[in-house]
Amino acid sequence: xxxxxxxxxxxxxxxxxxxxxxxxxxxxxxxxxxxxxxxxxxxxxxxxxxxxxxxxxxxxxxxxxxxxxxxxxxxxxxxxxxxxxxxxxxxxxxxxxxxxxxxxxxxxxxxxxxxxxxxxxxxxxxxxxxxxxxxxxxxxxxxxxxxxxxxxxxxxxxxxxxxxxxxxxxxxxxxxxxxxxxxxxxxxxxxxxxxxxxxxxxxxxxxxxxxxxxxxxxxxxxx
Numbered sequence: 001x002x003x004x005x006x007x008x009x010x011x012x013x014x015x016x017x018x019x020x021x022x023x024x025x026x027x028x029x030x031x032x033x034x035x036x037x038x039x040x041x042x043x044x045x046x047x048x049x050x051x052x053x054x055x056x057x058x059x060x061x062x063x064x065x066x067x068x069x070x071x072x073x074x075x076x077x078x079x080x081x082x083x084x085x086x087x088x089x090x091x092x093x094x095x096x097x098x099x100x101x102x103x104x105x106x107x108x109x110x111x112x113x114x115x116x117x118x119x120x121x122x123x124x125x126x127x128x129x130x131x132x133x134x135x136x137x138x139x140x141x142x143x144x145x146x147x148x149x150x151x152x153x154x155x156x157x158x159x160x161x162x163x164x165x166x167x168x169x170x171x172x173x174x175x176x177x178x179x180x181x182x183x184x185x186x187x188x189x190x191x192x193x194x195x196x197x198x199x200x201x202x203x204x205x206x207x208x209x210x211x212x213x214x215x216x217x218x219x220x221x222x223x
Contacts, residue, residue: 002211002219006061010069013053014076016046021077021117022084025106030188038184048192050121051128051152055200058132059144060207062218066132070125077118116166124159128152141216144204145197156189 024043031037050073058066084107092100128151135147164182167173173181211219 002061003221005207006057006065006221009053009057010072013050013069014073016049016053017073017121018076018080020044020047020050021080022107024117036187038188039180040184040188041181044185044188048156048189048196050125051155051193052196052200054125054128055132055148055151056203056207058129059136059200059204060213060219061221063129063133065221066129067126070122070129073125074118074122077121081115116163116170116172119166120159120162123162124155127158128155131155136216144201148197148200149193152193153190156193157186160185160189 020043022043024041026042027039028042029037029039054066054069057069088104088108092098092103131151131154132147135143135150139146160182164173164178164185168175168178207213207219208215208217213219
């Protein structure tokens, strides 16, 4: 059962990651209670889920399995990029509901975006896992909220900064959008990280109850 749950978490992680790379070109704004106007890509909506999942896997299955999911996510994203490139090269027939121009407009920039996202993602996820386990060891498995938020805040800033620098450098996005997207993206991710803390506690609590784990104890799937 523990292995099956791990596979489900890995599948959710990969799906969230790949989808976020496919839909990133649509932008919207969110102005909760009139406090701050977030200008963000729809690609950011599923992306925080990846950090929640790696934190759950880190807490329950350990650092090795968390890193394993990250590496698998990289391969899945590059594979999806290759498929998109091939689909874009293949010419559409006259009766195709989506012609070449529309397809290229929607998906044509995806390979560059995925490349930028993957480089940012690689840095951010390993930063997240490294900091998470540092605080886990330092607190002897206590204060889950501390390592969850500290690791996510740090990694999300690395991710947001890196991906925007690369997208603007590749001329996928104009530099004029850089600062507003950096502020909006990072603040949005902080809000989501804070909001998902209770969900993390719920998931970890259910795991510990189901598998009778002590605080700080991990499931060894390789045993």
